[in-house]
Amino acid sequence: MSLLPLEAALERLLSDVSPITDEELVPLREATGRVLACDVSALRTQPDFNASAMDGYAVRSAQTASPPSVLSVIGESAAGHAFGGRIQDGEAVRIFTGAPVPDGADAVLIQEDAERLGERQVRVLAVVMPGENVRPAGNDFRQGDVLLQRHARLTPGAVALGASGGHPRLPALRRPRVAILATGSELVEPGAPLGPSQIVASNSYGLAALVEANGGEVLDCGIAPDRVGDIRAQIDRALRDGADIFVSIGGASVGDHDLAAKAFEESGATLDFWKVAMRPGKPLMAGRLGPMRLLGLPGNPSSCMVAATLFLRPLLRRLACLPPIVERTGRLGSGMRANGVRADFVRSMLNPAGDRETPEVLPLDRQDSSLLSIYARAQVLIHRPPHAPPASPGDACRFVVLD
Numbered sequence: 095m096s097l098l099p100l101e102a103a104l105e106r107l108l109s110d111v112s113p114i115t116d117e118e119l120v121p122l123r124e125a126t127g128r129v130l131a132c133d134v135s136a137l138r139t140q141p142d143f144n145a146s147a148m149d150g151y152a153v154r155s156a157q158t159a160s161p162p163s164v165l166s167v168i169g170e171s172a173a174g175h176a177f178g179g180r181i182q183d184g185e186a187v188r189i190f191t192g193a194p195v196p197d198g199a200d201a202v203l204i205q206e207d208a209e210r211l212g213e214r215q216v217r218v219l220a221v222v223m224p225g226e227n228v229r230p231a232g233n234d235f236r237q238g239d240v241l242l243q244r245h246a247r248l249t250p251g252a253v254a255l256g257a258s259g260g261h262p263r264l265p266a267l268r269r270p271r272v273a274i275l276a277t278g279s280e281l282v283e284p285g286a287p288l289g290p291s292q293i294v295a296s297n298s299y300g301l302a303a304l305v306e307a308n309g310g311e312v313l314d315c316g317i318a319p320d321r322v323g324d325i326r327a328q329i330d331r332a333l334r335d336g337a338d339i340f341v342s343i344g345g346a347s348v349g350d351h352d353l354a355a356k357a358f359e360e361s362g363a364t365l366d367f368w369k370v371a372m373r374p375g376k377p378l379m380a381g382r383l384g385p386m387r388l389l390g391l392p393g394n395p396s397s398c399m400v401a402a403t404l405f406l407r408p409l410l411r412r413l414a415c416l417p418p419i420v421e422r423t424g425r426l427g428s429g430m431r432a433n434g435v436r437a438d439f440v441r442s443m444l445n446p447a448g449d450r451e452t453p454e455v456l457p458l459d460r461q462d463s464s465l466l467s468i469y470a471r472a473q474v475l476i477h478r479p480p481h482a483p484p485a486s487p488g489d490a491c492r493f494v495v496l497d
């Protein structure tokens with residue numbers, strides 16, 4: 095099978111994908127990172143009374159026009175305990191930050207500008223203007239105001255705003271469910287004892303982190319040995335459990351024990367493509383089974399993560415109704431050789447001292463696709479198109495940001 099150009103592969107993968115529209119109410123504590131299903135309006139006004147912004151004395155501002163003057167202290171208003179009466183000329187109410195400003199008062203004199211004279215009196219030492227140190231009712235928002243927009247991704251601040259608006263739960267789109275299966279008889283879980291010629295299954299953890307960072311939910315299918323039946327069983331399980339995407343890791347190449355394509359086909363899936371003109375990540379495959387998408391990622395750790403960044407991430411973000419992550423332009427920090435037939439994605443770092451708009455991009459010196467130590471240091475991938483001519487330091491380049 096010949097290599098499919100990257101753009102054609104992406105087009106095939108994404109052409110008929112639309113965002114999930116199912117909605118669910120999510121408790122505030124679980125809402126960060128979720129995508130809102132609809133606009134959220136305030137159920138209450140904040141603050142719903144005129145509130146003091148400072149500790150001091152609620153006064154009629156006109157009464158402070160020619161300090162020093164003395165006012166009678168007729169009571170106290172604390173947060174949660176309003177003063178019930180009304181202030182008249184010549185009177186003040188001791189008040190604390192966040193407390194309701196009593197009727198009749200229009201300003202708060204901060205206590206640094208006041209001198210308390212026993213229980214009953216206070217000396218005014220400064221002029222206060224009408225409205226000074228008062229947060230009027232509705233200062234933040236009013237009941238019915240749209241606080242959060244449909245399809246916004248909830249930040250910590252947005253969650254706090256939703257809470258303040260009176261919502262214990264927020265309406266979110268269902269997250270795309272991504273089943274992740276590591277395949278390979280040599281794999282063991284991190285921390286488990288390793289037998290001869292065994293290795294740690296690290297990729298599932300990298301992929302799970304990528305899925306969660308991009309609005310998805312992980313269904314962990316563990317590790318399957320190199321047996322078609324075991325891989326198929328996990329495909330069936332993922333379909334039963336309502337996965338939107340099934341991702342296998344490893345067994346994507348052409349060796350005798352590379353069984354992903356066979357397992358996909360025997361499970362009844364159609365294979366959309368297999369093998370993309372890119373480095374790393376060439377043996378990538380994509381298919382579908384009923385409503386579920388399948389991605390077969392290569393096993394080499396960097397190949398797996400790069401293929402996931404380029405294919406799983408956009409698929410997931412589209413399903414999750416998140417904006418695509420677009421390539422950016424930078425300047426090469428070092429020269430590069432002419433490229434071959436595969437688009438090359440070069441693990442690189444950004445020069446922290448460089449220009450932020452058009453950063454200098456520094457390729458890491460070793461690019462072998464087995465090297466997680468290099469991949470983990472990389473912040474970006476320089477995208478060198480097929481047959482790109484040799485490039486010199488300072489030349490423009492395109493790059494993809496990793497997360």
Ligand SMILES: Nc1nc2c(c(=O)[nH]1)N[C@H]1C(S)=C(S)[C@@H](COP(=O)(O)OP(=O)(O)OC[C@H]3O[C@@H](n4cnc5c(N)ncnc54)[C@H](O)[C@@H]3O)O[C@H]1N2
Binds near residue numbers: 277280293348374392
């Ligand atoms: N004759 C050919 N051989 C290979 C070709 C080819 O075109 N012709 N392509 C090479 C390329 S490119 C890649 S990439 C690899 C990918 O192969 P597979 O997807 O079949 O990966 P495996 O053979 O299963 O594993 C490769 C490597 O990665 C390790 N691995 C696998 N799964 C995990 C995991 N979950 N966590 C960590 N490491 C994992 C595995 O032990 C192997 O060391 O094929 C080339 N060969």
Ligand code: MOO
Binds near residue numbers: 375394
């Ligand atoms: O594509 Mo493989 O991913 O070159 O190592």
